[in-house]
Each structure stands twice: as C-alpha cells, then as structure tokens.
Amino acid sequence: MYDLAIIGGGPAALSGAVYAGRKRLDTVLIAKEIGGQLLLTSGIENYLGFESITGAELADKFANQMAQYDIDEIIGEKVVELFKQDYFFKIRTEGDQWSEARAVILASGKRSRTLNVPGERELTGRGVAYCATCDAPLFAGRKVAVIGGGNSAFEAVIDLLPIATEIFLIDIAPHWFADQILIDRIEESPKVKSFQLHRVVEILGERRVSEIVIEPIEGGEIKQFNVQGVFVEIGLVPNSEFVEGLVKMNQYQEIIVDCHARTNVPGLFAAGDVTDVPEKQVIISAGEGAKAALSAYRYLIRQKGQV
Amino acid sequence: MAIFSEHEREHVMETLGELERNVKLIFFTQDFECESCRQSHELLKELADLSDKLSLKVYDFKEDKEIVEKYRIDKIPALAVEGEKDYGIRYFGTPAGYEFAALLENILDVSRGTVELSEETTEELQEIDSLIHIQVFVTPTCPYCPRAVRTAHKLAQANDWIQADMVSATEFPHLANKYDVFSVPKVIINEGIEFEGALPERHFVQHILMAASSRT
Incomplete structure (x- = not known):
C-alpha cells in the first residue's frame, strides 16, 4: 500500500509529486498523460522563471524534476473509481488496475466541455474537434465553425485564419469574453462571420461533418451552413465524476477545498483546476499541488500513530 | 541557415551522448527536392553531424529503385531509422515540431537495440x-x-x-x-x-x- 496516490498529470499533480518525493512518501502518480492542459497551451509567459516557454516544454521540465524522486507512475490510465475503505483509499483505473493508498491528492484537472447536441458525439473525429492546435492544419481550404466566445475560441479562429476559407464564429453570449487583443486580430478578417446570441441546434453529416444548424437564442430563423469542421471551444468541465457522492462539490462540479487543500473527507486532498480555488493558472495549480502534498504529509504523520 | 539554435544543438548533443550502437538514418528524397524534402534533408544533415554514432545515407526516390523497393518507400520525404537491422521504422514527412522529440527517443531505442514494453x-x-x-x-x-x-x-x-x-x-x-x-x-x-x-x-x-x- 502506498502512503500517497496522486491522481492527475498536470502542474498540480507534478508539483505535489515533487513535494511528496522530498518528504520520502511512498507515492504513486496515476495519470492519463503527463502534462495535462499544459499540452494544449502553445505559449506560457507568466510562469515565474521562464520568460516564454511552450506548454509541452514546461511539462517536460516538471516531469524531469519529478523523475529526480522515487515516484511510481501509472501513465495512460484514467481513474474511474475511488472509495474509502477503513483507513485507506482504493483506486481503480479504466484498465482495471487497482491501487491502495493511505492518502490521495485529486489533481485530475479539467477537460473540454461538449455541446450536447445531436450529431456531436457521432461526428467527433469526423470533423467535430476539441483540439484546435492539433487539428486546425487538417482543414486547409475548408469551411469551418468555431463555437465559443472566450480566449480559446478566438485562438482557434486565429489558428484557422490562414488555413480555412470561411469561419463561422458562433456563441450564445451577447458579447465576447476573449481578450481585446485577440478580438482585434480577427475582427478585421473578411473570412470570419460572427453570430452572437446563437446556439448550435445540430451538427449534420454522414461519415463526416457536412453542415451545422444554428438558431437565435431568443427564437427566430434557423440558419444552416455548409462546414467540414466544427471546433468546440466552450470552456472546461472538471474531471471529478469518479468522486461524485464521496466529496463535496460546488455547482460547477469542482471539488471544494479549504485553505489547506483538504476536502471534506479526511485523507483526501485536492489541488489545481479540479478544485473550487479561483483562477485557473499554471502557477496557482503548482502552488496548490505543493500545499496539498504538505497537508497530506502532515495527515499521514498524525495517522501513523492511530493505525 | 542552421535549423537548430545553439541551445537546441547542445540539448540534442547531450541526448545523443547516450547512444550505444551506431544508428543509420536512411533518407529518401529526389534530385529536385520538394519543399518539405529539402527541410527534412537539412534537419537530418544537422542531426547526423551531432554524433559520431549517427550516420545519414541519402537515396534518390526515382533513381535508386532497388533500395526504394527494399525499404517499401512509396512517397517522399521518407526516413528509415535503422540499427543492427531494419526494424520497419518509417517517417513519411518531416519529423519536426513535436515529432522531433519522438524521433530522438526512437534513435536511442534503436541504438540500444531494445524497447521498453510491458x-x-x-x-x-x-x-x-x-x-x-x-x-x-x-x-x-x-x-x-x-x-x-x-x-x-x-x-x-x-x-x-x-x-x-x-x-x-x-x-x-x-x-x-x-x-x-x-x-x-x-x-x-x-x-x-x-x-x-x-x-x-x-x-x-x-x-x-x-x-x-x-x-x-
């Protein structure tokens, strides 16, 4: 049995692992991939110590630092179940690997939110995309739709501008939430056609996306456009399903933690984007991960006398 | 113009310092090179210069029919990474961007002659x-x-x-x-x-x- 299991592979998890390693806790890190959302970030200019670095490079540096310590890793596996049994936790991954630990840090981060409209799931990977950085180059000479009004939607449009022939930018809000510097960059382009206060009704296509259907949110004429790609950039949802019913969450399904990174379950800590800590930033997640590891260490020391 | 910056060159050299056995980069292009063939060729030339254990052999897609057939090359730019034998490892297109790191690790594996698998x-x-x-x-x-x-x-x-x-x-x-x-x-x-x-x-x-x- 491990002292500590850390679930996740982003900045909070890796920072937690470094701190746990330094305390010589017998630790396992379980993650779908090392890097988390860092892998989807092209440039980072606000992480202290690095004036400008790509997300992937920073992830590499974090992973290399973690490798200085003796941490077991289960990589490529998503955690699907976690429960407390007596004084310890049991954790099961998608591939049915079980781990046991006296304390756990939940640092499973967030993932792309889906539209939940007909056609979306069936056409994912057939034109419906959630990684603009990855998939934008595949839409050269094609018409596409980008859904959303925040920074990630505008960054997707900017990635697509030199590639796609026409871009429909669709959002339900009355105004953009993106930084003005990004808005300025695309509003001058004749390729971009914006539809604010519109929702996606359906995505159509047989083997691949062929059309998108949208409607004004306050009713009115339905519009249908020929597109070959739909980039969904409408924010993120926490990866917290596997602890539903076990820990307290807020209305956004974020895990509620106190200022010591403790959840309401003794021995269960949480850090990073999966928690209700405001401001989702690499530097904040890294700090929270460190804090969670130190809190877990203190918990384990106290618990030792009782077991 | 050099593809690697001084810093990148140092980093790659350090990685290639771990090479055990010789590794051959077998590259297929043609006399009048396509844009991405030229880029790949430049990249591989610079890479091969960074270690004595790494060599680059260039073949012409049109002229060297026998070799092209032997390595089952049907498009260019193409690269085979060969160690003690041809393992069937191919890259079609430039191994640049995120793929470059994968190529480096691949070269190390081939040099060791073994891979880590469960x-x-x-x-x-x-x-x-x-x-x-x-x-x-x-x-x-x-x-x-x-x-x-x-x-x-x-x-x-x-x-x-x-x-x-x-x-x-x-x-x-x-x-x-x-x-x-x-x-x-x-x-x-x-x-x-x-x-x-x-x-x-x-x-x-x-x-x-x-x-x-x-x-x-």
Whole structure:
C-alpha cells in the first residue's frame, strides 16, 4: 500500500509529486498523460522563471524534476473509481488496475466541455474537434465553425485564419469574453462571420461533418451552413465524476477545498483546476499541488500513530 | 541557415551522448527536392553531424529503385531509422515540431537495440505471424501525436512483422483525405482497423491483434 496516490498529470499533480518525493512518501502518480492542459497551451509567459516557454516544454521540465524522486507512475490510465475503505483509499483505473493508498491528492484537472447536441458525439473525429492546435492544419481550404466566445475560441479562429476559407464564429453570449487583443486580430478578417446570441441546434453529416444548424437564442430563423469542421471551444468541465457522492462539490462540479487543500473527507486532498480555488493558472495549480502534498504529509504523520 | 539554435544543438548533443550502437538514418528524397524534402534533408544533415554514432545515407526516390523497393518507400520525404537491422521504422514527412522529440527517443531505442514494453505486450506480440502495417497520421502542432508514433515505432522494433509509419497529414493531404483524417493522431492498421487518439500501449496492441486475426 502506498502512503500517497496522486491522481492527475498536470502542474498540480507534478508539483505535489515533487513535494511528496522530498518528504520520502511512498507515492504513486496515476495519470492519463503527463502534462495535462499544459499540452494544449502553445505559449506560457507568466510562469515565474521562464520568460516564454511552450506548454509541452514546461511539462517536460516538471516531469524531469519529478523523475529526480522515487515516484511510481501509472501513465495512460484514467481513474474511474475511488472509495474509502477503513483507513485507506482504493483506486481503480479504466484498465482495471487497482491501487491502495493511505492518502490521495485529486489533481485530475479539467477537460473540454461538449455541446450536447445531436450529431456531436457521432461526428467527433469526423470533423467535430476539441483540439484546435492539433487539428486546425487538417482543414486547409475548408469551411469551418468555431463555437465559443472566450480566449480559446478566438485562438482557434486565429489558428484557422490562414488555413480555412470561411469561419463561422458562433456563441450564445451577447458579447465576447476573449481578450481585446485577440478580438482585434480577427475582427478585421473578411473570412470570419460572427453570430452572437446563437446556439448550435445540430451538427449534420454522414461519415463526416457536412453542415451545422444554428438558431437565435431568443427564437427566430434557423440558419444552416455548409462546414467540414466544427471546433468546440466552450470552456472546461472538471474531471471529478469518479468522486461524485464521496466529496463535496460546488455547482460547477469542482471539488471544494479549504485553505489547506483538504476536502471534506479526511485523507483526501485536492489541488489545481479540479478544485473550487479561483483562477485557473499554471502557477496557482503548482502552488496548490505543493500545499496539498504538505497537508497530506502532515495527515499521514498524525495517522501513523492511530493505525 | 542552421535549423537548430545553439541551445537546441547542445540539448540534442547531450541526448545523443547516450547512444550505444551506431544508428543509420536512411533518407529518401529526389534530385529536385520538394519543399518539405529539402527541410527534412537539412534537419537530418544537422542531426547526423551531432554524433559520431549517427550516420545519414541519402537515396534518390526515382533513381535508386532497388533500395526504394527494399525499404517499401512509396512517397517522399521518407526516413528509415535503422540499427543492427531494419526494424520497419518509417517517417513519411518531416519529423519536426513535436515529432522531433519522438524521433530522438526512437534513435536511442534503436541504438540500444531494445524497447521498453510491458510483459503482456511482449507476450501478445508473439502471436503475430503476418505482416502488420501501422500508419500514424500526425500534425506537427499536435502534442498527443508523438505518443502514438512512439508506441507504433516501439512495437515495430519489438516485432519483425510490424512496419510502423509516421505520416504527416499536412504533407500528404491526399492520404489524409483517403483515410478521413479529421483528428490526429489517427492510426490505420492494415487498411481495415482504425482509431483516433494516443491509446495506452495495451489498447494499441489489442487493435493490432484484431488486425492480425482478421487477416487469417
């Protein structure tokens, strides 16, 4: 049995692992991939110590630092179940690997939110995309739709501008939430056609996306456009399903933690984007991960006398 | 103009310092080079200069028919990474962007002559007794793609029946179109089996076994 299991592979998890390693806790890190959302970030200019670095490079540096310590890793596996049994936790991954630990840090981060409209799931990977950085180059000479009004939607449009022939930018809000510097960059382009206060009704296509259907949110004429790609950039949802019913969450399904990174379950800590800590930033997640590891260490020391 | 910055050159040299046995980069281009052939060629020339254990051999896609056939090259730019033998490791298109790191790791594996795979995978691979052709479609800006490429190349190195190709979706748009590549990484095994995403090694192997059993 491990002292500590850390679930996740982003900045909070890796920072937690470094701190746990330094305390010589017998630790396992379980993650779908090392890097988390860092892998989807092209440039980072606000992480202290690095004036400008790509997300992937920073992830590499974090992973290399973690490798200085003796941490077991289960990589490529998503955690699907976690429960407390007596004084310890049991954790099961998608591939049915079980781990046991006296304390756990939940640092499973967030993932792309889906539209939940007909056609979306069936056409994912057939034109419906959630990684603009990855998939934008595949839409050269094609018409596409980008859904959303925040920074990630505008960054997707900017990635697509030199590639796609026409871009429909669709959002339900009355105004953009993106930084003005990004808005300025695309509003001058004749390729971009914006539809604010519109929702996606359906995505159509047989083997691949062929059309998108949208409607004004306050009713009115339905519009249908020929597109070959739909980039969904409408924010993120926490990866917290596997602890539903076990820990307290807020209305956004974020895990509620106190200022010591403790959840309401003794021995269960949480850090990073999966928690209700405001401001989702690499530097904040890294700090929270460190804090969670130190809190877990203190918990384990106290618990030792009782077991 | 140099492709690597001074800093990158140092980093790559340090990595290549771990090379054990000699590794051959066998590159296919043509006399009048296409833009991406020229870029690949430059990249590989600079790379090969950074270690005595790394050599670059260049063949002409049109002229050197026998070698082209031997290495099963049907498009350029193409690269085979060869160690003690030809493991069936291929790159079609420039191994740049995120793929460059995968190429470096691949070169180290080939130099060692062994790859790290789980015991289950090693055991399951022994069941394969017919040709398996894996194509992994990538874009240079895809952070998940190198993992799929690495897994495919490791499997190729571990089993003589397997050939694994990295295929640049942007450099070969007709193939991306043929295989409906709208999301990367996309993996095609023996034309019939396909999946998207960088699956864990064990799941990747299951798809290969499916392809192997559907052939017999």
